[in-house]
Amino acid sequence: MQEKNGKYIFGVVKVGDKGQIVIPRDARKVYDIKPGDSLMLLGDQRGIALLKTEVFQGILDQAMEGLTR
Numbered sequence: 001m002q003e004k005n006g007k008y009i010f011g012v013v014k015v016g017d018k019g020q021i022v023i024p025r026d027a028r029k030v031y032d033i034k035p036g037d038s039l040m041l042l043g044d045q046r047g048i049a050l051l052k053t054e055v056f057q058g059i060l061d062q063a064m065e066g067l068t069r
Helices: 025-030 053-067
Strands: 002-004 007-009 039-044 047-052
Touching: 007 025, 039 053, 047 053
Parallel strands: none
Antiparallel strands: 002 007, 039 047
């Protein structure tokens, strides 16, 4: 694992026959990802990102709070 300014490189993963990937142990540790956690898959033209659903919900809550002010 390489880290610079809060950004990480965890290595390369391969996509299996069923479209599955294994999240590297270091990444699971840094982001506190445990078996059974739900992750949201986001993407744009440049690539994809995984986010814990509670993190995404927190972002939505903050955005909605800003709209109600």
